[in-house]
Amino acid sequence: MFSERLSRLQGSLVREILAVANQPDMISFAGGLPAPEAMPKLDFNGLPDGLSQYGPSEGEKWLREAVAAEMSKNGVPVTADNVLILTGSQQGLDLAAKLFVDHDTPVLVEAPTFLAAVQCFSLFGARFVEVGLTPNGPDLDELERKLKSEKPRFAYLIPTFQNPSGVCYDEATRQRVADLFDEHNVVLLEDEPYRELVYDQCDRAPICSRLKSAPWVHFGTFSKTAIPGLRVAYLACHPSLMPHFYKLKQAADLHTNRQGQWAMHKLLTSAEYPAHIARLRDFYHQKRDIMAAALDKHFHDLADWTVPPGGLFFWLKLKADIDSYGLLQPALDRKVAFMPGKPFYATDRVSNELRLNFSHASPDKIEEGVKTLAEVIRAHLSAA
Amino acid sequence: MFSERLSRLQGSLVREILAVANQPDMISFAGGLPAPEAMPKLDFNGLPDGLSQYGPSEGEKWLREAVAAEMSKNGVPVTADNVLILTGSQQGLDLAAKLFVDHDTPVLVEAPTFLAAVQCFSLFGARFVEVGLTPNGPDLDELERKLKSEKPRFAYLIPTFQNPSGVCYDEATRQRVADLFDEHNVVLLEDEPYRELVYDQCDRAPICSRLKSAPWVHFGTFSKTAIPGLRVAYLACHPSLMPHFYKLKQAADLHTNRQGQWAMHKLLTSAEYPAHIARLRDFYHQKRDIMAAALDKHFHDLADWTVPPGGLFFWLKLKADIDSYGLLQPALDRKVAFMPGKPFYATDRVSNELRLNFSHASPDKIEEGVKTLAEVIRAHLSAA
Numbered sequence: 001m002f003s004e005r006l007s008r009l010q011g012s013l014v015r016e017i018l019a020v021a022n023q024p025d026m027i028s029f030a031g032g033l034p035a036p037e038a039m040p041k042l043d044f045n046g047l048p049d050g051l052s053q054y055g056p057s058e059g060e061k062w063l064r065e066a067v068a069a070e071m072s073k074n075g076v077p078v079t080a081d082n083v084l085i086l087t088g089s090q091q092g093l094d095l096a097a098k099l100f101v102d103h104d105t106p107v108l109v110e111a112p113t114f115l116a117a118v119q120c121f122s123l124f125g126a127r128f129v130e131v132g133l134t135p136n137g138p139d140l141d142e143l144e145r146k147l148k149s150e151k152p153r154f155a156y157l158i159p160t161f162q163n164p165s166g167v168c169y170d171e172a173t174r175q176r177v178a179d180l181f182d183e184h185n186v187v188l189l190e191d192e193p194y195r196e197l198v199y200d201q202c203d204r205a206p207i208c209s210r211l212k213s214a215p216w217v218h219f220g221t222f223s224k225t226a227i228p229g230l231r232v233a234y235l236a237c238h239p240s241l242m243p244h245f246y247k248l249k250q251a252a253d254l255h256t257n258r259q260g261q262w263a264m265h266k267l268l269t270s271a272e273y274p275a276h277i278a279r280l281r282d283f284y285h286q287k288r289d290i291m292a293a294a295l296d297k298h299f300h301d302l303a304d305w306t307v308p309p310g311g312l313f314f315w316l317k318l319k320a321d322i323d324s325y326g327l328l329q330p331a332l333d334r335k336v337a338f339m340p341g342k343p344f345y346a347t348d349r350v351s352n353e354l355r356l357n358f359s360h361a362s363p364d365k366i367e368e369g370v371k372t373l374a375e376v377i378r379a380h381l382s383a384a
Numbered sequence: 385m386f387s388e389r390l391s392r393l394q395g396s397l398v399r400e401i402l403a404v405a406n407q408p409d410m411i412s413f414a415g416g417l418p419a420p421e422a423m424p425k426l427d428f429n430g431l432p433d434g435l436s437q438y439g440p441s442e443g444e445k446w447l448r449e450a451v452a453a454e455m456s457k458n459g460v461p462v463t464a465d466n467v468l469i470l471t472g473s474q475q476g477l478d479l480a481a482k483l484f485v486d487h488d489t490p491v492l493v494e495a496p497t498f499l500a501a502v503q504c505f506s507l508f509g510a511r512f513v514e515v516g517l518t519p520n521g522p523d524l525d526e527l528e529r530k531l532k533s534e535k536p537r538f539a540y541l542i543p544t545f546q547n548p549s550g551v552c553y554d555e556a557t558r559q560r561v562a563d564l565f566d567e568h569n570v571v572l573l574e575d576e577p578y579r580e581l582v583y584d585q586c587d588r589a590p591i592c593s594r595l596k597s598a599p600w601v602h603f604g605t606f607s608k609t610a611i612p613g614l615r616v617a618y619l620a621c622h623p624s625l626m627p628h629f630y631k632l633k634q635a636a637d638l639h640t641n642r643q644g645q646w647a648m649h650k651l652l653t654s655a656e657y658p659a660h661i662a663r664l665r666d667f668y669h670q671k672r673d674i675m676a677a678a679l680d681k682h683f684h685d686l687a688d689w690t691v692p693p694g695g696l697f698f699w700l701k702l703k704a705d706i707d708s709y710g711l712l713q714p715a716l717d718r719k720v721a722f723m724p725g726k727p728f729y730a731t732d733r734v735s736n737e738l739r740l741n742f743s744h745a746s747p748d749k750i751e752e753g754v755k756t757l758a759e760v761i762r763a764h765l766s767a768a
Binding site: 010053100153 | 385386387388389390393394395415417418420423425426428431433434435436437438439470471472474475478482483484485486489500503504507508537571599607611612613614615616628631632634635636637638639640641642643644647
């Protein structure tokens with residue numbers, strides 16, 4: 001009765017954990033939820049009646065122009081014609097999967113990578129080719145070898161404050177990755193939801209800005225910096241890909257909601273927006289440092305990690321070789337939620353890693369939650 | 385470099401014609417655009433800040449409850465648990481295609497049918513099985529024969545003010561269609577975007593309300609009665625299908641924009657909404673009658689048609705056996721836009737039919753446009 005692809009349709013563990021994590025007495029390090037208190041105020045005053053009608057599939061021109069200006073400032077010289085407004089950047093993954101993925105299409109991803117991308121590409125039949133991450137970005141020898149041997153149709157990378165690892169590719173790695181993609185003419189899907197959430201100095205120039213010939217798609221969103229509930233995000237891409245994305249967007253939902261585009265544009269171009277971004281960085285920077293201190297105190301003998309220079313997550317590798325999935329229920333029983341490492345890998349494996357979000361919990365809850373989580377792990381280890 | 389499905393990705397002729405039809409001096413009978421002057425005023429006053437955060441994939445509970453109450457009133461006794469909020473009902477087609485359509489999957493559709501459904505199902509590889517329409521609904525003998533011989537995985541039907549034909553299935557046909565679907569256990573996708581736009585007495589009880597065992601999905605939208613720019617629509621379905629749609633929605637765009645859901649719910653539950661719907665019906669009823677009169681005057685010897693009891697379109701069959709596609713450019717040259725019949729058929733054919741929308745143009749432009757279109761056709765016929 002159903003399509004063949006249904007056998008590959010997975011639920012989202014994040015969403016299931018979030019359902020539990022939303023209980024009021026739970027300390028949640030599980031999701032990637034922005035802090036509500038750091039969100040700008042939405043203002044629909046002055047909304048033009050004209051936006052009630054059906055709108056253009058590519059999105060509103062003024063918003064596409066604002067996105068193009070911002071991307072140009074970041075080193076990717078695009079115009080509004082290269083920009084497509086999306087109903088959240090998850091939709092960009094769906095459209096890209098439709099454009100590129102058949103059954104058994106090789107798709108290169110980082111290991112670990114964003115689990116919703118894995119779900120989305122899986123649904124369309126992707127065969128994953130994984131490349132390991134170092135603190136400076138992907139293992140370049142492995143990347144080169146796999147580009148040659150596996151000939152992936154595209155690579156999906158999150159170079160800036162990678163989810164879940166927190167890694168920010170350094171400048172030399174960005175350049176080498178670009179050179180390799182040009183050499184092998186592999187399409188680059190570059191996802192940058194976290195690029196504005198920067199706390200320490202690091203190179204953030206998009207890799208697509210360094211490409212000479214390889215086709216590319218760049219995904220961006222306002223969900224991490226402004227209002228996720230609006231579902232307004234965007235992609236910019238190589239001109240050759242735009243006509244396809246345009247038609248795929250049309251077939252997916254005609255166009256993105258216009259009131260949300262308008263409200264987001266109003267925010268984005270307001271005089272206060274740069275100050276909002278600066279405050280947001282300070283706020284999350286402090287939370288990151290609070291979690292770093294709590295981890296130093298409670299996890300120094302339990303796990304290894306690097307302090308992420310941006311983004312929303314710590315990625316912990318336990319010193320003990322245990323399955324972190326087994327820690328989830330005991331942690332939830334103690335009212336702490338986190339994400340085990342396993343679902344962040346495109347191919348099946350056991351992981352002794354944990355992803356901890358630091359943006360959502362309050363400072364005192366961060367300390368309390370990290371302490372409790374360490375207790376849960378110690379109890380688990382001594383019971384084993 | 386691209387997926388195999390890309391070869392089946394079509395642009396939307398409607399959208400291309402609409403781009404031309406949007407010129408200010410054009411009289412457009414092409415799209416299915418609601419009249420802006422008949423749209424209710426959007427009001428975001430009182431929007432809760434809490435809706436800025438990520439929301440539930442299935443949609444907001446209060447909106448799902450309002451939809452379920454409305455559907456129950458219409459004879460489909462569902463609860464909020466059977467309802468999924470969509471980013472426009474086009475998204476429902478995309479999710480259904482993902483759920484049901486593989487390469488060469490037989491899909492039963494009316495001939496003619498909604499062209500964006502054809503595009504969407506095509507993209508996923510559907511093989512179309514067409515059933516002709518009579519003034520009372522599908523040809524029942526043909527439907528029974530094709531359900532038996534072609535074993536379609538689902539049927540996509542628009543029983544109420546069908547697009548493009550304007551047909552409203554009568555009661556006996558609705559019951560017989562339901563019986564046939566139960567007998568052959570074929571999934572029914574019932575699309576009802578126009579059901580509230582009723583001008584003459586006719587049976588509108590959803591066919592899914594008559595099903596005893598066959599699985600079903602019912603699509604509804606607020607785009608034709610309220611605010612298309614919001615991109616808020618819904619599906620209700622058989623309980624067995626909901627978990628799949630939920631996960632597919634999650635993978636497509638996480639959830640529908642919450643501000644739009646809130647504003648639509650505020651409209652829908654306002655004291656003024658029933659009066660708005662009543663005014664809208666009167667307004668379009670008048671326009672329909674104006675177009676009917678203009679057609680009587682200018683097309684009586686050129687075409688045959690039935691006055692549609694609801695919806696947004698007249699469907700004209702020319703008496704001459706010519707390709708109505710050939711009339712499009714001459715009509716656009718005279719500043720009148722319409723939709724030729726051809727793209728409304730799932731399989732390739734020549735059509736001497738035209739779809740004329742009567743909701744968007746002003747009354748005097750309707751008369752002028754119909755007159756001009758008749759002149760274009762007469763000139764075309766005498767030149768041939």
